[in-house]
Amino acid sequence: MEPNTGGDVLTLLRAFLPKTQFERPAHAIKAANLTLWPKMFGGRFAFLQIDDEDIADLVADHLSDENSWLRMRLLEDPNFASNILASLDGLASGPWSGWLARGTDFFWFYENGKRLPLRLVAGELIDPATGRKVACFTAPDILERLANRSPVPNLLLMFLVLSILPGVRALGGSYQPIYYPLMRYVVCRTLEAAGVDEDLRQALATDDVPGAWGHRVIECDGDPLELCLNCMNGAMSDLIDRLGDISFAEACGSMKGFVTDPSWHELHKRLRNGLIAPTDEEWAFS
Template identity: 45%
Template sequence: MTAIRKAGEHCSTADVRRALSALMPHLTYYWERPLRDYASVAHDVKKFHSESCARRHAMELLCRCVKRAARRSGYDHDEAQSASLQLMASPVLQTGPHCLLLIEPDAFYTHLFSLLGLNANSREWYITYHASTVSFAEKAKKGPGWLWLEGEPLNVFGLPRGQMDSFSICGSNGPYRFAFSNAKGDPAPNDSAAHLLSELPSDEFSSAADAIRAANQTLWRGNLPSPIKLLQLDDFDIADLVADHLDDAGSWMSARFIGGGKVAESILDAMDRLNIGSWQGWVRRTTDLFWRLEKGRIVPLRLQGNTLRARTPSSFAVSFRPDRIAAALRQRAIVPSLYTVFLVLSILPGVRALGGCRQTIYYPLMRYLTAIGLERSGNFDLLSDLRGDDRPGLWGHRVLKPADGYPFQDIGFFGEAPRPLSEYAEMPLVKSSGDLASFTGDPIWANLSEQIANGVITSGSTEWQLSGS
């Protein structure tokens, strides 16, 4: 019997669940189990251990990055050390939501899901990475620059439309400050907006990403009934992490990936091949390993010979050498692409990444691409580690998506009793994940579901062998 699709759907929820279960068989057990069970297993990771020098070094640099970010977020030396030790003891990160205000439903309920898993495993830190190489408006009235309050879309920073559509929130072209203005330009036009505005920092920030990061720390500390500490990593933290790799002449990224052997080129070539086959569209070559950051916008770069060049009208170019790339990263002239982010944040150090509807597929494919590079460079000990990783990427974003969810009410923002987290914990996964609209409304998921149903793509497909599923 064929499921009836709703308006805007490209495939049904049943199609999505079958596809997810086919590629990630462990999910089959959890669909009818309480959400707390899935949250617990998603955050249950073995202590870091590796025989690979390259992986140990990558984890050492990541821990240094975590400590640096913790200090920048206002934590003291001992707290920063504690965060890095937890990452070693339980290497898992939430990487699903983009750089959104904590109170935005798309982010908020993912944070609650993570709290369920962290509480179940007695963790003290919630470490996240949020992508900030995105525009203010990702869809109509949606994205980091928008927040719906009392049924009204509000402009978070009061920006003109041209800036909302074309500027990246990581661009340091401020000042930015919170406004929550309506279509008429009136700031904080309703009670919810006025209350929220009074809670958030009134400072001016050089970038919207910095403003959101500071706001989230304030909201987390003041409104989340949890002793767990929040640590947010952003694209500049990762830029410095990549630069740390490249500053070390003995690291894999410096000596092999960029330094010689055409490893980066082999990965980019494999990316092109991936995009003409069954997995077309999942890992797109929108830029080559890094973005140019220019006047508040991100500009694609292309690797041409030994140089990364921006497209015209930009005249930017940087030599594809470890020292030059590291310098450009530290100067904020470039930022890592999504592939490069996951390479240093998860794939090389062996950290589980929790993500959303597209990440569940593109992340394992990124691991497959990395394996091609490791074979090219002869790093078979690290390649062996990748092959042995246990579920290195899991579905962990929009796993909790209540149809009637209202974050303000859930945390008792206006003084009412907060909604007990246990209510969500008891929901079976099949119910907590709601209508799966991010899957069913995505044509690429409809195509994947069809290819799985027809046996073209299976859990045994070559490109899926590094998924650890």
Template identity: 40%
Template sequence: MTQEEKPSHVNCDHATLDEVMRALTFLMPDLTRFWALPLKHYAYTVYDTVIRGDGSVRKDAMVRLQRCIVRAALRSGASDEDVERVSHQIAQSPIIQTGPHCHLLVEPDAFYTHLFSALGLAAHGLRWHIWYSASTVKFIERAKKGPGWLSLNGNAVNVFGLPRRRMDSYSICGQNGPYRFELAAQKGDEATNALASQLKAILPDRAFPSAAEAIKTANQILWRSSFPPSIRLLQVDDLDVADLVADHLEDSGSWLSARLNEHDPFANNIMRTMDHLNAGAWAGWVRPTTDFFWGLQDGRIFPLHLERGVCSGGPSSTFKVRFEPEHLAAALRERKLVPNLLTTFLITSILPGTRVLGGCRQTVYYPLMRYLVATALQFSGDWQLLDTMRADKCLGVWGHRVLRPTVGDPLLEIEKHGSVMQIAAQYSARTLKDCAGDMASFTKDPIWAQMSAHIRDQAVNLQSAEWQWV
């Protein structure tokens, strides 16, 4: 999980599977009918028509998002015809998979989510699987889990052959390479080593300036070798989003330029409302870890705090960026800043009106981010954008780890079935409840036990002001 998604300290035990399902269904009543239906029905609905508001700010944000998508498609080797199609798709079917972080495609935590997305895309005849993969994460997020590790045959393989101290310290978006695929398994584990050797043989045999670039390049190869040509992969990460934010800020007439500066109250209203949010029943979901951006230096990300018109790394830090559009844009282009989650979702979803598919934390924090933005807009009297947001329906949905076999090995399944879509077809006939497995990402996260308790105590209810922007 990203720094902003790490569990806060809560005084509750872990939730049971039944408690999680009840809480999730309570917060998202539309889920009720899907638990007992085949997975394909939920996949179809998630990728169905997006109901969203309209307005000048939204139109402008969508045009800028289209340009970002086009740049990423061209870098991935797409043809002019495909570039035109992906630009059209994001405008007409604005849906982005935002659940898996920047992992190799065959990591189980990512693979089965992409399989779920492929079901929905195929059902609607959509060509492009558009995936935002968070890269402001470290190589290791918990014990032998994270982009620096790959689960093969039930064992952890060191993707880049890095020592623990580097995995703990650096972010995968840092341009502090070179990074090469090593796929180092444990000595004596012949079965895992054989799988690692097979995989390494098809991965790019060259050095990359960042781990994120290495993973994105490898994923294009893995996608083409496993998924049907009728569905293409478009993967963007936080540096792509950094350029998108800079695009907004470099235009003095853009909505974002008018809001992200020291003279406008929008940013301070966001932070004040976030403090209020973290003082009540919704505490811990949207955490004030860093204000709008992360600092990035020598491959490491670090939190920034906005005070008196300056983003600073702290009292003893020499890292400072003025909170003015031209200074923020320059720092983003120079890779001194990267957007935090709130800024990322503001610019890729809330403003352009895209549906985002997320996991156990995003199902709650994304609607709360919309609440933060809406509250700040009310303080500012930005009624047009508020009206646009009010017309949105279900822009945030559960779409990551929806399909998560308790024991699943992508490479072995591909070897057994040959076609990824044959694997998808087998899962598609099983119920959503069955496909979701033990929902360990929910049950092992203490914040869901806390949420269940708040729902029982009616401290959280569907009439809560914070939950009106789902």
């Protein structure tokens, strides 16, 4: 939503949203969408939403299978997880810094409504602020805690099970064209160091359309949110058809989200100064 969105539009939108308090962002987003979707779009469109708790269930399905790739590589290989983390640290300290941070190690930890980072130390997930052990980095312990939602997968683990492993194209926000290829690079570099999964490495290396920018991108006449709110009384289908006829290139418009963003300015500066280049190995999986 733009900062200068009209007050009347905000007032109308807030009137639709649930007034209760929520323990986690996923709960608030899910409740808001379940309220907004039928009011704004009626029954013409089916609605699919996946949040971090759904990803927790998906990861649990993987880890419940003793022969799953995720369980054998991430949890049971003694070096795989640590090599991924080392690659992330290498990116953070090099010219690609700022695009794929090691915010937490594979899982976030929820406690008293707060999301806390974890660190993988000697086979255990530790709260770095207190030194307290949260979980052993083993399938039984992780599965037990995923069931009560105390840990939830981080972004890297989410993309691993939703996109990288199944080969599903990812459509994301304006930073994704950088951090998602870097995720693929980290996974492939770790596989190569371990000398395993040549077929997966080859599939990733030869996939020339792994993802695209475009999520939440609509540039058209008028503010999209205001158009939607004004079309709620029977005209929403016409608006959806009109926006659906706009090509992807037209919808992106001037791409001002890129040209005004400080992170993209810094990336351009590094390219101009030769600190990074399209031929860098980190960029091989874009």
